[in-house]
Amino acid sequence: xxxxxxxxQALSIQEGENATMNCSYKTSINNLQWYRQNSGRGLVHLILxxxxxxxxxxxxxxxxxxxxxxxxxxxxxxxRAADTASYFCATATNTNAGKSTFxxxxxxxxxx
Amino acid sequence: xxxxxxxxxxxxxPVGSPLSLECTVEGTSNPNLYWYRxxxxxxxxxxxxxxxxxxxxxxxxxxLSASRPQDRQFILSSKKLLLxxxxxxxxxxxxxxxxxxxxxxxxxxxxxx
Numbered sequence: 001x002x003x004x005x006x007x008x009q010a011l012s013i014q015e016g017e018n019a020t021m022n023c024s025y026k027t028s029i030n031n032l033q034w035y036r037q038n039s040g041r042g043l044v045h046l047i048l049x050x051x052x053x054x055x056x057x058x059x060x061x062x063x064x065x066x067x068x069x070x071x072x073x074x075x076x077x078x079x080r081a082a083d084t085a086s087y088f089c090a091t092a093t094n095t096n097a098g099k100s101t102f103x104x105x106x107x108x109x110x111x112x
Numbered sequence: 113x114x115x116x117x118x119x120x121x122x123x124x125x126p127v128g129s130p131l132s133l134e135c136t137v138e139g140t141s142n143p144n145l146y147w148y149r150x151x152x153x154x155x156x157x158x159x160x161x162x163x164x165x166x167x168x169x170x171x172x173x174x175x176l177s178a179s180r181p182q183d184r185q186f187i188l189s190s191k192k193l194l195l196x197x198x199x200x201x202x203x204x205x206x207x208x209x210x211x212x213x214x215x216x217x218x219x220x221x222x223x224x225x
Contacts, residue, residue: 031212041218042118042218043156045213045215079178100214
């Protein structure tokens, strides 16, 4: 079963707007990662947030983690057409020996 | 710097034919290695992972197998492909035993006809 589940499944916005994607998970985690995938390509790691962190920034990306709600959000500010991609969260736990479990992703379309 | 190579990018194979996909990593030693499969519009399903040479763990029962003959080489194989083996296969590596950022190859689009 999926550990991470993203919401919404699809998101369409205009260039310049902010995009927020959410991820929920079921068990305690060591860390949570966000990845980006352009169509037909491999995944690119964006940001990792550890279970003892609440917020992390990287450029136009802001990730929050709420372990009490078992949820995370990815905010992309001032979106660009080039941000169009699928975004996945993945979780790593103490018991899974380095394996991360991926959700089904959010497909983001940024219209120019 | 570390790089990961996965090939081929696309592959069309008839049902019942064998399969061999190869993945190699450069610039790091003793990586965790992973094979994932991604169905259209879905997330990644972990098929196999390896923490060392000859050490393979299978996550789901299937028609595929994996091998790690060298530290930085990971191979996905099948003796006889099924239609249901079609999909997008991704190889990845990570340096952290406890789980963390993974680095992915560009993927192989396999179509079994």
